[in-house]
Every structure is written in structure tokens, then in C-alpha cells.
Amino acid sequence: MNREIISGYRKASEKYADCGIDTDLIIDSLENTALSVHCWQADDVGGFENAQSGLEGSGLQVTGNYPGKPRAMDEFRDDLQKVFSLIPGHHRLSLHASYGDFSSGFPGRDKIAPEHFQSWIDWAKDQNLKIDFNSTFFAHPMVKNGYTLSGFDKDIRNYWIEHGKKCREISSFIGQNLNDCCIHNIWIPDGSKDITPSKMEHRTLLKDSLDRILEQPYPPEYMKDAVESKLFGIGSETFVAGSHEFYLGYAIRNNLILTLDIGHFHPTESVADKISAVYQYLDEVLLHVTRGLRWDSDHIVTLNDPVTELMQEIVWSGKLMNTHIGLDFFDATLNRIGAYVLGARNTQKALLQALLLPSDKLKELDRQENYFERLALLEEFKTMPFGAVWDYFCLKNNVPPGDGYIEEIRKYEKNVLMQRK
Ligand code: RNT
Ligand code: ZN
DSSP states (O other), X not given: OHHHHHHHHHHHHHHHXXXXXXXXXXXXXXXXXXXXXXXXXXXXXXXXXXXOOOSTTTTOOOOOOOXXXXXXXXXXXXXHHHXXXXXXXOOEEEXXXXXXXXXXXXXXXXXOOGGGGHHHHHHHHHHTOEEEEXXXXXXXXXXXXXXXXXXXXXXXXXXXXXXXXXXXXXXXXXXXXXXXXXXEEEOOOOEESXXXXXXXXXXXXXXXXXXXXXXXXXXXXXXXXXXXXXXXXXXXXXXXXXXXXXXXXXXXXXXXXXXXXXXXXXXXXXXXXXXXXXXXXXXXXXXXXOEEETTEEEEOOXXXXXXXXXXXXXXXXXXXXXXXXXXXXOOOSSOHHHHHHHHHHHHHHHHHHHHTSOHHHHHHHHHTTOHHHHHHHHHHHTTSOXXXXXXXHHHHTTSXXXXXXXXXXXXXXXXXXXXXX
């Protein structure tokens, strides 16, 4: 098996070399590109606070009740460990604030502190992982009629401003302890189901709340802030305060990272096309790679056109080093670990395919205005032996190549997940 993979790789790399592509170099850059793996697929966006009010009013919905969901933090971590063992390369964990270690009691979102994330830091050190962070502005009784930072109620806004401040402090603490930059992402659900004449007021309030959250500077080597837009959510079909234009402007003005969740736009809108546009004004982008389907934004990533086109644009724009590749999907209808592994590996495969394109040649054809050959070359590369390179990449990183992860997941399901009653 291994020998077959190695000889398959040799043949493939000769083919790519004929087109001027060095597959060894590409494997290096794929290996050096970490995914920020979201913690919330593990338990259907549940978290570890006791007082859960579900996702109602958050614009999010998780469906399914597949057995084997982790019941406590240690099981949750076991599952994550299994996930990371099946994804080639070194990756990051994207934690939501609601996943703190509240074993000593949950103090309220406005009072969470670095200490609640100490055991995550210890675990991450042990696992050789870095951590990114997300404030949690949903699934909580203080979300009032769907509003948090942009609502009319001052007490509600102040509560969430406090939460945002605490999350930034925690992010910086994590970054300092792991000697790395922890990216703190802000997404709020705020919006309304129907026609909202006070959009201007809500957006002005949002701007003001964000200004207050971001007042305190932190060293950028330990933490940076990102803001995530959305076009609409479930129950906020007409109005979402944090729209793309709102956050694009806010990120540019305040020198923040812009989060592009590829499920947060109109279904025919290309997020790939935005890359070279927003990078004219921004230094860094955080992606939430996902699969939008009709009105829902959070299906498991497949190797589809939106993802491959996005990766191509990142590579062609020369912005791979500036782009943080986060995942964001949740599906409770199937094996949750399988969901993670598929989504992560497909994201990597899309990047690998993009890296394996003859970009210099394609750009030369651009300059020569030879549009037939440009398209023909792109089409020919769709049937190049990229699978052989992928398998070798897996082998090199000690994870199962091909479909070998399926058997691993089957075993874990039988021996671990199904034992949780
Ligand atoms: C919601 C956003 C956001 C969430 C997570 C759980 O539409 O995509 O990123 O999915 O914060
Ligand atoms: Zn997202």
C-alpha cells in the first residue's frame, strides 16, 4: 500500500514537473497551512455553560440527533484529538467563549475570565495546538428579541459589550500563553425577521458598541480582532445589522481582520471574487469555510466549486500567508467526527488543487489575451493526478490516505461513541 502510494506520487510529480510544478514544494506549503478547526461541530454548538437557552433567535439551527455526542469536557477533548489525528498537518482549534472550563461555576458571559480557559491552554500545549477564539453572542437569555450589541436596550448592550471585552482579554491571554497570535472573531446574530425602519439606528448602535469593545489595545503578536458579516439568518431574513458593507467599512477603518464566511452571501454571489477586492484595503482575512445550501450556511464542506475557486483566488492573489483558514459547519445528523474530518480534508484538498495549478503559465496566457488556452489549461488540470499527491501528503503526515479514515471513524464510533449512553 505505502509502496504503491509512493510510486504513484513519483509518477504524478513527474507529470506535474513537465508543467513546471514542483510537487515537493507544494506539499511543504500545504503542510505549513494550518486550518483553524471550529470546536462547535463536536457537540452541535452546545458548549459548557449550564444555563443553555438553545440557539433560538440566533439565526442558527442545528438539526439531527446522531448518537455519541460528548457528555463532558474530557469526552469532548477525546473527540477533538481523534479528529486532529485524521487530518494531515498541524492545525489550530477555534474555541467559542461558551466552551470555557466552568467546572468551578459559570459566572455569566459578562464575567468570564482567562482562568476559565487555563485547562484549554494546558491541553493545547499538550496536543501541540494553537488556539483561536470567538465571543459567543447567541444562545443566551440576554439576547433580547434577537438583538445584542445593536439593540435599543442599553443594559442589554452593556452586558454584551462587557462580554466582548472579556473575550478580547481572554484571547490575548491565550495568545501570550501559547506564544502565538490568537484571532478573536466577533459574530453577532442581531437582526429582524421583517421590515425594519430603524436599520440606521441599529447600525449606529452596533458601531458604537464595537468601538467600546475594541477600545483597549492588545499586543498584535498575541491577539487580533476579526469581524464576521452575514446577509441573513433564520428569523432575521429582512435585516442583519452586521452586514458585509457594515463590517468591510468597519474593518478597513479600524484595521481589523475581515471574516468571510462563504455561507453568508447570496447563493449566486462569489466569495472567491471578493478576495482580490478586499485585499486592496486589508492586510488579513479570516475565512469560515463551509457549504451554503439554499438558506442555510453551515453544511459540511465538500470539494465543490465555491471552495476550489476561493482557494484559487487566495493562491493567485499571493495571499495564502495572510489568510487564516477557519472552518464553520455543524451537522448533527451523522457521525460528528466524520463530519469534521470530511470538511477539513476537503478544504485541504481544495487548497492542494489550487496550489497544483500552473499559475504562472495561466497568468502569462492572461497577459497574452489567449483566453481559449487559458480555459483549456484549467480544464485539463481537472484530470491531473492530484489524488496521488494528496495520498502521499497524508502518508507523509502519518494519517490514513484515501478513504482509510472511514474505517478509523467506524472503529471509534463502535468503541467510543456508541458506549456513551
Ligand atoms: C453564524 C456564523 C458564526 C457561527 C459560529 C458558531 O452564522 O457563521 O461564525 O457559525 O460563531
Ligand atoms: Zn461563520
